[in-house]
Amino acid sequence: MLTNTVSNIPICYNTAEHDIKFCLTFGEGKEEDQSENETERKNFTKNYDVEVFESGEGDEYMKGYRVVANEAPLVIKISDISITKENSKYEYAIGIAVDNAAPEYYSNSSTLPNNIERDGTMWSIPANTGTSHNLDQNPNAKYQWMARRSMEEGYKPTAEELELGMEETSQNTGLVYMTFMVFRKLKAEPEYSTTRGGGGATRGGTTRGLRGGGDDSGSGGSVGARFGYGNEASSSSVKSTYEYSAGTEKYVMPIRLRINNNSAKSSTNCSQHLRGASINALRRQTMTVPF
Numbered sequence: 001m002l003t004n005t006v007s008n009i010p011i012c013y014n015t016a017e018h019d020i021k022f023c024l025t026f027g028e029g030k031e032e033d034q035s036e037n038e039t040e041r042k043n044f045t046k047n048y049d050v051e052v053f054e055s056g057e058g059d060e061y062m063k064g065y066r067v068v069a070n071e072a073p074l075v076i077k078i079s080d081i082s083i084t085k086e087n088s089k090y091e092y093a094i095g096i097a098v099d100n101a102a103p104e105y106y107s108n109s110s111t112l113p114n115n116i117e118r119d120g121t122m123w124s125i126p127a128n129t130g131t132s133h134n135l136d137q138n139p140n141a142k143y144q145w146m147a148r149r150s151m152e153e154g155y156k157p158t159a160e161e162l163e164l165g166m167e168e169t170s171q172n173t174g175l176v177y178m179t180f181m182v183f184r185k186l187k188a189e190p191e192y193s194t195t196r197g198g199g200g201a202t203r204g205g206t207t208r209g210l211r212g213g214g215d216d217s218g219s220g221g222s223v224g225a226r227f228g229y230g231n232e233a234s235s236s237s238v239k240s241t242y243e244y245s246a247g248t249e250k251y252v253m254p255i256r257l258r259i260n261n262n263s264a265k266s267s268t269n270c271s272q273h274l275r276g277a278s279i280n281a282l283r284r285q286t287m288t289v290p291f
Helices: 038-043 160-164 274-284
Strands: 002-006 009-015 018-028 051-054 061-067 072-084 091-101 120-126 131-135 145-151 177-187 201-203 222-232 251-258
Touching: 009 131, 009 251, 018 061, 018 091, 018 177, 072 091, 072 120, 072 177, 120 177, 145 251, 160 274, 222 274
Parallel strands: 061 251
Antiparallel strands: 002 051, 009 018, 018 072, 051 061, 072 131, 072 145, 091 120, 091 177, 120 201, 145 222, 177 251, 222 251
16 A cells, blocks of 8 residues: 655665665666766756555565656665674675566575576675765666656567567566675775775675565556666776675565656667667667768
8 A cells, every 4th residue: 555655765674683774766867878977877856756555564564665757767876875783893885786577596695696687797885984876777787777658558569679678568567676785894904095996886796706566556646667778878886895794685675666647758778688778779879871
C-alpha cells in the first residue's frame, strides 16, 4: 500500500557488527554529448519523488520504493555514507553496482554476478568522509542508465525492436537492482599523506583470491517505465585500494521506476541488453556520405 511520498531513501542496516547508513536520491541526468563535462552530465537540482509502499506488521513488515522519473538518463546520488564497527582498525567504503535484472552471486565476497552480464564492475566509495557522489553508470561501463516509458501491455516487439533491446512489458519491467557491499582497508599511519584519489569514487574489480511490476496503486500521476542502457558515456575512476570486509553480507535492493505523466518523450535508446545498446551505438556512428 502506498503510504508516503518522499524525496530520498535513507538506508540503515547491520551486518557482522558493522553499522551501515547512507542516503539515496534520484534525478535527471544529461547525455554525454549534451554536457560540457562529466560533473555537469551527472548534476541535478531537483530530486525525483519516491513513493513508499509498506505492508504487514512486526516480523512480516515490508517496505518498497518506486521512483517517479522522467524519460532521461537516470542519476543516483549516494550521500551521508557511514560505516562503523567498534574498535575497528579499518577504513571503510560502500560498494554499489546497478543492474536491470536480478543479480546472483557465488558468495558474499563476489563483486560480479554469475547469472547476468553487467555493464561495468562495482564502485567502492569511501565512507565517513561527508562527501556525496552522483552516478549514472557503473565503473568501466560503456553506457548510461536510461529510463523510458514502457510499451503497452500485450504489445509484442518486432524482431528489429528485440534486437535493439526493446522488451515486452511484464511485472519485471522497470525494476532496478542495486547491490551494496562493505569494503575495508587498514587505517593509514598518521604520518602518511592521503593517497591519490582517496576521497573519490573508486572502481572495484573482481575479488579473485579473496576468502571468505507491481501494484499500480497510487500511480495516477505516472505510467510504467523500462530501465536499461542508453547512449555511450564514460566516468573517471581509479583502481580501488579496498578489499571485501570478511564476514559481511551484501544487500540487493530492488526499486521500481515509473515515468512522470508530464515528462517529455525521449528518442534515446533504452536497451534491455548490452547487445542492443552496442547496435544502437553503431547506428549512431554511421552516416550516409554525400552523392
